[in-house]
Amino acid sequence: xxxxxxxxxxxxxxxxxxxxxxxxxxxxxxxxxxxxxxxxxxxxxxxxxxxxxxxxxxxxxxxxxxxxxxxxxxxxxxxxxxxxxxxxxxxxxxxxxxxxxxxxxxxxxxxxxxxxxxxxxxxxxxxxxxxxxxxxxxxxxxxxxxxxxxxxxxxxxxxxxxxxxxxxxxxxxxxxxxxxxxxxxxxxxxxxxxxxxxxxxxxxxxxxxxxxxxxxxxxxxxxxxxxxxx
Numbered sequence: 001x002x003x004x005x006x007x008x009x010x011x012x013x014x015x016x017x018x019x020x021x022x023x024x025x026x027x028x029x030x031x032x033x034x035x036x037x038x039x040x041x042x043x044x045x046x047x048x049x050x051x052x053x054x055x056x057x058x059x060x061x062x063x064x065x066x067x068x069x070x071x072x073x074x075x076x077x078x079x080x081x082x083x084x085x086x087x088x089x090x091x092x093x094x095x096x097x098x099x100x101x102x103x104x105x106x107x108x109x110x111x112x113x114x115x116x117x118x119x120x121x122x123x124x125x126x127x128x129x130x131x132x133x134x135x136x137x138x139x140x141x142x143x144x145x146x147x148x149x150x151x152x153x154x155x156x157x158x159x160x161x162x163x164x165x166x167x168x169x170x171x172x173x174x175x176x177x178x179x180x181x182x183x184x185x186x187x188x189x190x191x192x193x194x195x196x197x198x199x200x201x202x203x204x205x206x207x208x209x210x211x212x213x214x215x216x217x218x219x220x221x222x223x224x225x226x227x228x229x230x
Contacts, residue, residue, distance in 0.1 A: 007033035010135040012065035016208025025051040028219035038193040040209035043218035053202045070166040091160030095175035106140040130158035
């Protein structure tokens with residue numbers, strides 16, 4: 001097993017626009033996230049955390065600097081190559097769940113495996129195992145509108161984990177949840193991390209960041225603080 005970092009950013013800059021309209025969303029971000037780490041990235045509106053999330057998630061590319069994901073240098077990859085990297089290396093969890101409304105929880109979890117080209121039997125077995133792991137063994141045939149917000153986010157976590165990614169990347173994962181569902185999802189992320197997964201959470205909520213082992217705070221496109229909990 002490789003000891004290389006899951007994330008490695010070196011002097012990453014992201015610039016939008018040109019001339020007088022230029023906006024420097026990220027200004028020389030350098031950071032390393034090792035396998036098994038649990039990181040929260042925080043910052044006020046306009047700090048660059050959403051831009052950083054998009055680059056970490058291979059949804060966007062940096063203007064300059066280097067970004068390697070699980071040893072893969074993202075620079076120079078075309079859209080098809082980036083799509084393959086996302087599918088194989090990253091499990092996404094979004095604030096809005098991003099579930100397909102008219103399909104079952106099982107089918108939603110199977111979707112990344114469809115893109116990977118796995119056969120129906122293997123897809124079903126892996127999706128059911130992932131749903132069992134997040135406590136939804138009795139809800140596999142339910143559609144999203146038949147599930148609570150917390151249960152929908154559990155489906156999203158199962159979908160993120162079913163490909164066994166190098167990184168679980170969660171963007172404001174509790175933003176649409178009530179307090180009990182928030183607590184349940186945060187406990188689930190703790191369990192995922194406890195199983196050795198690398199977790200990066202983008203959040204503005206201190207309650208969410210308190211579960212991480214390391215908190216990185218951005219301001220004006222730079223790392224303001226990088227603190228590790230004891």
